[in-house]
Amino acid sequence: xxxxxxxxxxxxxxxxxxxxxxxxxxxxxxxxxxxxxxxxxxxxxxxxxxxxxxxxxxxxxxxxxxxxxxxxxxxxxxxxxxxxxxxxxxxxxxxxxxxxxxxxxxxxxxxxxxxxxxxxxxxxxxxxxxxxxxxxxxxxxxxxxxxxxxxxxxxxxxxxxxxxxxxxxxxxxxxxxxxxxxxxxxxxxxxxxxxxxxxxxxxxxxxxxxxxxxxxxxxxxxxxxxxxxxxxxxxxxxxxxxxxxxxxxxxxxxxxxxxxxxxxxxxxxxxxxxxxxxxxxxxxxxxxxxxxxxxxxxxxxxxxxxxxxxxxxxxx
Amino acid sequence: xxxxxxxxxxxxxxxxxxxxxxxxxxxxxxxxxxxxxxxxxxxxxxxxxxxxxxxxxxxxxxxxxxxxxxxxxxxxxxxxxxxxxxxxxxxxxxxxxxxxxxxxxxxxxxxxxxxxxxxxxxxxxxxxxxxxxxxxxxxxxxxxxxxxxxxxxxxxxxxxxxxxxxxxxxxxxxxxxxxxxxxxxxxxxxxxxxxxxxxxxxxxxxxxxxxxxxxxxxxxxxxxxxxxxxxxxxxxxxxxxxxxxxxxxxxxxxxxxxxxxxxxxxxxxxxxxxxxxxxxxxxxxxxxxxxxxxxxxxxxxxxxxxxxxxxxxxxxxxxxxxxxxxxxxxxxxxxxxxxxxxxxxxxxxxxxxxxxxxxxxxxxxxxxxxxxxxxxxxxxxxxxxxxxxxxxx
Amino acid sequence: xxxxxxxxxxxxxxxxxxxxxxxxxxxxxxxxxxxxxxxxxxxxxxxxxxxxxxxxxxxxxxxxxxxxxxxxxxxxxxxxxxxxxxxxxxxxxxxxxxxxxxxxxxxxxxxx
Numbered sequence: 001x002x003x004x005x006x007x008x009x010x011x012x013x014x015x016x017x018x019x020x021x022x023x024x025x026x027x028x029x030x031x032x033x034x035x036x037x038x039x040x041x042x043x044x045x046x047x048x049x050x051x052x053x054x055x056x057x058x059x060x061x062x063x064x065x066x067x068x069x070x071x072x073x074x075x076x077x078x079x080x081x082x083x084x085x086x087x088x089x090x091x092x093x094x095x096x097x098x099x100x101x102x103x104x105x106x107x108x109x110x111x112x113x114x115x116x117x118x119x120x121x122x123x124x125x126x127x128x129x130x131x132x133x134x135x136x137x138x139x140x141x142x143x144x145x146x147x148x149x150x151x152x153x154x155x156x157x158x159x160x161x162x163x164x165x166x167x168x169x170x171x172x173x174x175x176x177x178x179x180x181x182x183x184x185x186x187x188x189x190x191x192x193x194x195x196x197x198x199x200x201x202x203x204x205x206x207x208x209x210x211x212x213x214x215x216x217x218x219x220x221x222x223x224x225x226x227x228x229x230x231x232x233x234x235x236x237x238x239x240x241x242x243x244x245x246x247x248x249x250x251x252x253x254x255x256x257x258x259x260x261x262x263x264x265x266x267x268x269x270x271x272x273x274x275x276x277x278x279x280x281x282x283x284x285x286x287x288x289x290x291x292x293x294x295x296x297x298x299x300x301x302x303x304x305x306x307x308x309x310x311x312x313x314x315x316x
Numbered sequence: 317x318x319x320x321x322x323x324x325x326x327x328x329x330x331x332x333x334x335x336x337x338x339x340x341x342x343x344x345x346x347x348x349x350x351x352x353x354x355x356x357x358x359x360x361x362x363x364x365x366x367x368x369x370x371x372x373x374x375x376x377x378x379x380x381x382x383x384x385x386x387x388x389x390x391x392x393x394x395x396x397x398x399x400x401x402x403x404x405x406x407x408x409x410x411x412x413x414x415x416x417x418x419x420x421x422x423x424x425x426x427x428x429x430x431x432x433x434x435x436x437x438x439x440x441x442x443x444x445x446x447x448x449x450x451x452x453x454x455x456x457x458x459x460x461x462x463x464x465x466x467x468x469x470x471x472x473x474x475x476x477x478x479x480x481x482x483x484x485x486x487x488x489x490x491x492x493x494x495x496x497x498x499x500x501x502x503x504x505x506x507x508x509x510x511x512x513x514x515x516x517x518x519x520x521x522x523x524x525x526x527x528x529x530x531x532x533x534x535x536x537x538x539x540x541x542x543x544x545x546x547x548x549x550x551x552x553x554x555x556x557x558x559x560x561x562x563x564x565x566x567x568x569x570x571x572x573x574x575x576x577x578x579x580x581x582x583x584x585x586x587x588x589x590x591x592x593x594x595x596x597x598x599x600x601x602x603x604x605x606x607x608x609x610x611x612x613x614x615x616x617x618x619x620x621x622x623x624x625x626x627x628x629x630x631x632x633x634x635x636x637x638x639x640x641x642x643x644x645x646x647x648x649x650x651x652x653x654x655x656x657x658x659x660x661x662x663x664x665x666x667x668x669x670x671x672x673x674x675x676x677x678x679x680x681x682x683x684x685x686x687x688x689x690x691x692x693x694x695x696x697x698x699x700x701x702x703x704x705x706x707x708x709x
Numbered sequence: 710x711x712x713x714x715x716x717x718x719x720x721x722x723x724x725x726x727x728x729x730x731x732x733x734x735x736x737x738x739x740x741x742x743x744x745x746x747x748x749x750x751x752x753x754x755x756x757x758x759x760x761x762x763x764x765x766x767x768x769x770x771x772x773x774x775x776x777x778x779x780x781x782x783x784x785x786x787x788x789x790x791x792x793x794x795x796x797x798x799x800x801x802x803x804x805x806x807x808x809x810x811x812x813x814x815x816x817x818x819x820x821x
Binding site for chain 2: 042043052056058059060061064065066067069070073078079081088099119120124
């Protein structure tokens with residue numbers, strides 16, 4: 001597991017002077033991309049998103065590694081192209097060093113508009129790590145709902161109002177969709193735990209083949225939290241089991257962190273302005289349903305872990 | 317060895333791709349361009365090329381992967397048609413603006429709806445402002461020759477723009493014609509090695525591709541792109557001249573067929589030009605001064621050269637195989653623009669034909685020449701715009 | 710502003726909108742965004758590097774140092790206020806601060 005001391009010996013992939021919001025936790029992982037492995041050339045690609053826009057305002061770029069952005073819905077495909085050209089040139093002896101490729105998208109560009117190109121890239125087996133930083137809405141365009149938006153969140157296209165409690169229904173579980181691609185590595189990580197994140201990045205990068213990391217990443221304006229609160233809010237997302245930290249390696253589930261005590265999800269929700277309206281007692285049913293969904297999801301993963309153990313015992 | 321062979325237009329394109337042996341080919345099947353990538357996939361499977369194929373899940377991803385692969389630092393080709401290119405739409409612009417020399421075979425097919433798989437030019441004409449160089453071909457041979465020239469044009473350092481090589485769906489893509497297949501080594505030598513610009517795989521000099529431009533830089537980048545397209549005109553002529561020196565077949569930005577003393581001229585694109593030439597030959601035997609101007613390069617569009625070539629012509633019939641609803645056909649608009657400053661303007665009018673593969677027979681082309689003969693005699697264009705061969709008039 | 714960032718004519722730009730010098734955002738000042746500023750208190754710092762790893766601006770500058778037992782390690786040297794946007798995340802996540810007895814990163818209103 002790369003310790004902070006070990007990571008500190010390596011140069012960051014991402015420079016200061018970018019235009020992300022003050023307190024945005026996204027650079028926590030972009031800085032890390034070159035700090036978790038040894039011996040690889042790292043190349044990154046981005047879907048259109050906050051990170052993409054704020055990191056590359058011409059004539060400036062925060063990227064100290066080669067980086068390409070083409071559009072919103074296609075980083076899986078554009079990075080498939082980059083990775084394939086690497087293989088083509090390597091085969092011809094024009095490149096000799098080992099390379100690893102990273103594709104980055106927000107939840108809008110990954111759960112929604114980019115799902116097809118992500119699915120294609122993973123299914124074809126490119127040697128590509130896809131990192132989705134999930135902040136639960138289209139933040140770049142001003143906090144519109146995505147299929148990753150949690151139930152009850154007020155966004156600019158699902159605003160809370162007299163007739164609405166915000167986003168209706170439950171969010172999509174993209175991590176499970178990625179597991180269904182039968183790829184070697186799928187993980188959920190959180191921006192509040194850089195050591196766990198670095199370990200997951202390392203595993204994903206070192207794996208030969210496609211890997212997917214779904215990273216909880218609070219948004220200061222979108223979640224309506226103070227600029228110093230992103231890490232704390234992410235931490236509570238994990239402590240309340242809203243965002244379980246787990247890995248699925250070759251189909252085998254493993255939970256990486258089990259909270260020490262039961263913390264109701266409201267502890268996480270009511271730190272955020274986007275759920276504030278739900279504190280009205282008339283929305284008790286919504287909050288209860290949210291809590292129930294969190295528990296159902298956690299239990300499902302626990303069962304998957306048990307099932308994985310059972311199956312691996314039988315198969316082996 | 318160079319040889320004459322009978323082959324479909326699509327087959328000719330895949331043979332040419334085999335000879336070019338691009339580094340990466342991302343592709344997605346769509347009628348009528350499917351055979352291009354099917355045949356090429358077989359070449360890959362048989363080890364006749366060392367290309368890496370990416371069998372993408374959509375055309376949008378095909379063009380996205382083309383851009384990624386080209387930016388990474390190698391030669392990239394693909395093929396598509398119609399709705400496939402429509403789905404690439406966003407990425408066509410991005411390929412051109414990011415100045416990636418991707419080469420694409422476009423087998424022209426109508427756009428839906430209603431769904432129709434046959435030839436017309438609504439796909440490429442719709443993409444005329446995407447920033448791609450567009451070369452058109454009357455037959456297999458020309459399409460094949462254009463594809464040989466395409467990488468040299470696209471990759472020229474004064475150009476660095478993507479090129480689409482267009483031909484008519486089914487009429488050319490699926491019909492067997494004889495053509496000259498050039499020697500593999502000669503083709504390879506003509507094209508030469510790929511040179512990259514700021515390749516993404518250069519980790520020593522990490523470049524950032526696809527940055528955000530604000531009001532302070534966007535126009536300068538567009539202006540530079542405009543210049544590249546302007547340069548492309550000279551480069552197309554230069555590459556075509558080099559091609560003629562080596563392979564013997566001579567191409568210009570457009571073909572002038574019996575134009576010298578022509579009074580009445582049809583201007584058209586792609587396969588219909590074959591029939592028009594036949595009709596012109598028949599009519600010339602009877603002393604009728606008719607000719608054809610066949611567009612090869614639609615982007616860049618050779619305005620001045622066309623105006624010069626049409627000097628002395630009295631009537632011009634522009635045939636468009638696509639519609640720009642609520643406006644004249646796209647070729648007509650360009651031709652009228654080209655002629656606006658001509659000292660003696662001919663009469664110019666527009667006819668839409670062949671949408672969704674509707675045939676235009678030689679008798680129909682005779683009718684066109686009869687009609688423009690009347691216009692010449694009366695000195696008046698009766699109908700500026702009309703459809704040819706549509707029931708109900 | 711450095712000469713190289715002065716607005717250029719279209720002829721003088723690299724092809725296709727590419728930024729040829731990756732990482733040059735380091736030349737761009739975001740310190741002007743600050744309304745509050747973190748103050749690093751060396752005497753109370755335990756060099757856990759939490760502030761360094763969490764800092765979205767990569768504004769914690771490190772230096773080579775040693776542990777009490779003489780093992781080499783990276784230590785905080787200073788804060789780069791040219792980039793620091795003053796979000797306060799470092800002070801919030803500082804374990805010394807969290808314990809509540811001492812302050813290793815103070816967080817104060819910016820004086821303008």
